[in-house]
Amino acid sequence: MKKWMIWSLLTTLVACDNQQRTSENELAQHMPDKVQPTNRSDNSHNSQLTGIKLIEEVKASPGKIVIPYKKYILDNGLTLILHEDDSDPLVHVDVTYHVGSAREEPGKSGFAHFFEHMMFQGSENVADEQHFKLVTEAGGTMNGTTNADRTNYFQTVPANQLEKMLWLEADRMGFLVKAVTQEKFEIQRETVKNERGQRIDNRPYGRLYETVSEALYPAGHPYSWPVIGYLEDLNRVDVNDLKAFFLRWYGPNNATLTIGGKIDVDETLAQVVKYFGSIPRGPEVTMPEKDAIVLKQDRYVSIEDNVHLPLIYMSYPTVYVRHEDEAALDLLASILGEGKTSLLYKNLIKNQLVVNASVNHPCAELACTFNLYALPHPASGKSLADVEKIIRQTLVEFEERGVTDDDLIRAKAQAESRYMFGLQSVSGKVSQLAANQTFTGNPNYIEKDIERYTSITREDVMRVYAQYIKGKSAVILSIVPNGKANMIAAKDNYKMPERILTPPKQVSADELQLRQAKDSLDRSKIPAAAKSLSVSIPEIxxxxxxxxxxxxxxxxxxxxxxxxxxxxxxxxxxxxxxxxxxxxxxxxxxxxxxxxxxxxxxxxxxxxxxxxxxxxxxxxxxxxxxxxxxxxxxxxxxxxxxxxxxxxxxxxxxxxxxxxxxxxxxxxxxEPGYLANRAFRQLLHxxxxxxxxxxxxxxxxxxxxxxxxxxxxxxxxxxxxxxxxxxxxxxxxxxxxxxxxxKNWKGESPQLTLNLPEPKVKTGTIYLVHKDNSAQSAIRIGKRAIKYDTTGEFYRSYLMNYPLGGAFNSRINLNLREDKGYTYGAGSVFSGTKLAGQFTASAEVRADVTDKSITEFMKEIQQYYQAGATEAEMAFMRKAVNQRDALKYETPSAKLKFLARILEYGLQPDFVKQRSEIVDTITLEEINKLAQKHLNFDEMVIVVVGDAKQLKTQLKPLGLPIVDYQI
Structure with a gap:
């Protein structure tokens, strides 16, 4: 796990902020093509198909930046976009629904994000957890994301698996509601709570964004609550409330299906009509209003948190995504606070007044915000009030300095490279097409996006500064360490509006307006994969x-x-x-x-x-x-x-x-994860x-x-x-x-001669690391294990661990997350270098179930150690691992990793073939022997990071020695 630097934490939080951005940050893509749109109402590809129309075709030609595509509309309102890309034998399937947390009602927050979870829990023809299983064993990857304005679900798989992905997506679009049970609802409610705990409540500065939103937007505004929702809202609703939300927003007429990669257009059209064509329309959806947010005075608010450094965060309301002033505001943010060229770097970071400072301008469908933040360096003696003053002086300095030639050159170069790098994956191109369609109705928006940035003038930037920042009011948030309220920038002058907590009207099952697809298709039959396409290893x-x-x-x-x-x-x-x-x-x-x-x-x-x-x-x-x-x-x-x-x-x-x-x-x-990893590393060496x-x-x-x-x-x-x-x-x-x-770089460095002996540490012991008021506990369980190799025992141990903790459908994750609702995610892994290796099982769990979580870890590891894998798990592992090759070499980044391994370990490219043969031939007996060799729980140590005062009493009945451990 990566260490959490102060600015990494804030970058992550800003990423949550940027989840609402739907323009250039939606993986902007571009190709050197000329736009040749053709508005069509016929179906020129397959005249036998009914229920679908070709609306537009955009072709490529030199000199223009475009992603070629064909756009169709089904009779039920579903928009279909197809992008052909034969460069790799894979496809990316994206279903984007124009529904996010902004479509929720006050007092019923978190529904859109909740459904991101529920949509993976099976539908009428897809069993519980089967979606993950089918995608994984197909050699693919998958996920879903939710922001304020949209929810998307996506899979990248070998091209021969496309029909299966369409069957899966259609089943949860048209056949989900009846499969949503109270039991599934309760489990996923706990999972969402764990996610909130891990990402917000138990993370330093984790409540920053939702606090600013509460202070910036009026009560009831769609952006005034967090995407993940409030726990009290999630606790007050039931399964029928959730079903009603789905039936309102998840119809095909509020969705865009985008498919890119190595596809046969005629076959793909036929499959889309086959699986999606009979799904009934949902209620009509209108575009939301974009009401400008204007503050009459600065709103000072503050919170105390379990942080080391205080933080000041200033947020100005501005425009909305793709507003004509958005790009100029982005450049203004860059000049003021992006990297070492910025004014805040010069005025605050370089002279060590602050540890970090930055400016960003995230945009969403209804609103954007212009945000400046900084964390004072303790040695500087500067308070948050001092830093605020310097930030305001920096704004004045910018007004006097103006926009330089280099500012404009950077903006144009960054736009060009950002869009060009976005072309490197089919998933990026598909994501951009889907986002552009969802928010503009025009997939072909790339050139306009680029032009917005390359055409910015000095006058544009100075104008938006004067219009939206100079003399305008902002929300100014101080986050200070617990018990240090005296450190805030200024006394709070704004009282947060009371949250609407009127008991929501419960929805009965009889009130649900069910829609049922009617066709003769046997949807219980899983489509077979088409003939496999060969995957070429890059020529080296x-x-x-x-x-x-x-x-x-x-x-x-x-x-x-x-x-x-x-x-x-x-x-x-x-x-x-x-x-x-x-x-x-x-x-x-x-x-x-x-x-x-x-x-x-x-x-x-x-x-x-x-x-x-x-x-x-x-x-x-x-x-x-x-x-x-x-x-x-x-x-x-x-x-x-x-x-x-x-x-x-x-x-x-x-x-x-x-x-x-x-x-x-x-x-x-x-950070509990940092503490757990550091303690675990110390114990293993x-x-x-x-x-x-x-x-x-x-x-x-x-x-x-x-x-x-x-x-x-x-x-x-x-x-x-x-x-x-x-x-x-x-x-x-x-x-x-x-x-x-x-060539003039000369010299040779000493060889590494380090020896890493096995540690002398008491195993079968809980090492407890204290973290104040921890809402969750970080758990690490493991031992020293085998060194890294590419085709030997290390690789075979990786295969052995796959059913135990190496996939979403592994025993550990299904138990702790899906069955018990203890965590947002859990798993196990073998990791290693040329010098040493280790086995690690890990999770961050609700503090009140720390003991139960350790018990379940113990149970799963011990059962696997004693009885090993099953034939069904072996079959799943073979399919999942061996069909991933198409995804390994797609992007330059993926190719770099592949080549780096070859060079570091002196491999021949055919090691991929050797691994494939190992996957095909490794026996259940060998897998089980490896489990018995490497998974003896008595040889492992257990690290727990949490509130030791609470956890000692809870952990004592486990009967394991407990050691207070210091970092």
Missing amino acids: WRDSLPNGIKILGTQSTETPTTALLFKVPAGHLFAAKEKAGIADLLAKMLNESTAQRDGESMSNELRKLGSDITITNGDHYLSISVNTLTKNLAATLALLEEKILQPAFNEADFSRVKNNAVQDIKNSKK EDNIAALPNNGTEETITAISLNDVKAFYEKHFKPADSQLIAVSDLPQPKIMQMFTQF
Whole structure:
């Protein structure tokens, strides 16, 4: 699990905010085509089909940015969009309903999100949990998401599985209500509560967005309640209320079915009509009103939370998605607070007054907000009131500074690259078509979206600043540590409106307006998969540079882009124990100033190219990821060379990076997942570097000097044994010619000689880590296990674990989530490196069922250890694992991961074939022997993070030793 940095937490929360964005953030896509729409009322593909009409066809031709598609309307109102993409043998199916939390009634919040869960619980012809099972064993992936304005369900599967996906989606659209039982309702209600606990109530700053929404929008406004809903609302309704909501909003006339990938149009049309054509229309749906939100004065509100640092968040109401002023407001947000080119970076972050500050402008169908936030650095002595003052001064500075040429260049470059990168997956293209249709009625909106950004002028940005920000009122939220109410920016002057809690009128079963499809189709019969399509492993080329860099690459011509991954053997495990975190500090410093320019100038140059260079630290390697439009590759590589070979190692940069790293660690300790992972890592290793987190500890980071970082760089950051993986539309000779600029990088670093002995730790013991007032408990159960390999015992153990905890339909998840409602998700995994491996079972569960959850974990692991898998589970595992290949190589990112594994472990590409043969031939006897070897519960440790005062009494009856464990 990734560590939760302070700004990572806020980025996640802003992502919740951005769930409501329905323009460029819906995975914008584009192709070099010319729009050639044809409005049609006939069906030119299959004249035998009735009940469906071709409305529009958009073709591709050079010079324009478009996703080619054909748009149809069924007689029942369902919109169908088809996009042909033969580049990979897969399809992506998306059903988007124009219903989100904004369609709910006051006092009945959370229904749309609740239905995101219920739609996976089986329908009249699909058994409980069968949807997950069928998609997984088809080799696919699936999910659903809900925001304020829409709910979507999607699957990516091998192309021969398309008909089965259409059958599944049609069954839950037209045959769900009768299958929704009180029991399913109760279980999923608990699951939603767990999700809220994990994502909001038990997360630092988790209540930020819903608090701002409550203060910003008037009572009863569709955005005044959170998408996930309030617990009291969920507790007050019953299954018939939920069914009534479905019947109101989930008709085919309020849905868009979008299919993209390797499809036969005639066959697909026939299958869509077959499965969806007889589903009756639902009630008519009108577009919601877009009432402007205007505040007469600043509204100061505050909350206390289990956080380390206070936060100030200022939110101005602006426009709505795709309003003519949206793009200019986005650019204004970028100038003020996006990255090292921003004014807030200059005025607050660079001088260490705050740990982080940023600005964003998320947009939704009915409203947008312009948000500025910052977290003061404890050492700066600045209060939230001080920071608010500096933010307001920064707005004045912008007004005087205006918009520069570079601001506009960056905006246009970022728009071009963002849209071009979106072309790299069929799922991205399908998502954009679906979103554009849902919110504009026009799937072909990409060019307009791009033009909105590329046509912005200085005058546009200054005008929107004056119209929506200058002198305007905002909601100003202070989040302060528990018991520190004196830290708020200003005294609260706004009282939150009373929530509407009138007991809702209960809906009886007789009042439900049921709709039933009538046809002669036997919908109980699961469609068989079509003939499998062969999956081609990317053609690989190998090369090297004289300085020892090994290079592995493949050509991918779908988009004019290049993705690179540099892996330098200078990661966490190369450090001394007392210097834990030094590799992480080095990665951060390589993202700072160079000998030629400061960090702001470097960021400016990269963003003007629309390029991204990210440097991160892992156990074995420092990883350098590069994404760029190929036309800008040479310029991007020049900047990369400067970043990694000419670091300035400025004292001021180091002071800021180091101080922020310490604050990051302190704030991470408010995250139960971080605490659990850190404790678990310590217990599985002896007192060495592997026992400590990659980002170090407060003590080790504090002790590291700039000279230490320089020395680590000089000793370990060398080209010999480094790896470079390339996925580009360029052929090998051309891209190798560009790589020669790294030929002057010389040197060889010491080999890693670390030994990781088995820990001397008491097993069969609960190690209890205290976290104040924790609404949930984080559980980790496991032991040291086998080292990583690609075709040996590690891989076979992965197959063994699959039925136990490796899939949604695994025993552990079905038990704890679907049967008991204890958690939002649970599972188990074997993970490993060349040096060590481990088995981990994990979940975050409701605090009041921590003991019961551990009991169920124990039961499932022990039963699997003793009796092993079943023949049915073996069959499921074989299908699921062996049919995934089509999804492994689709995008440049997926190709990079595939090639990186080959290069790191010295593999031949046919290791994929070897693995497939293992899946086909591994026996139940071998699976069960591996379970008996690796899953002895008596050899495992148990980590529990939660409120120790409450948990000790609860856990005592388990009969296991309990140790208070300190991080």
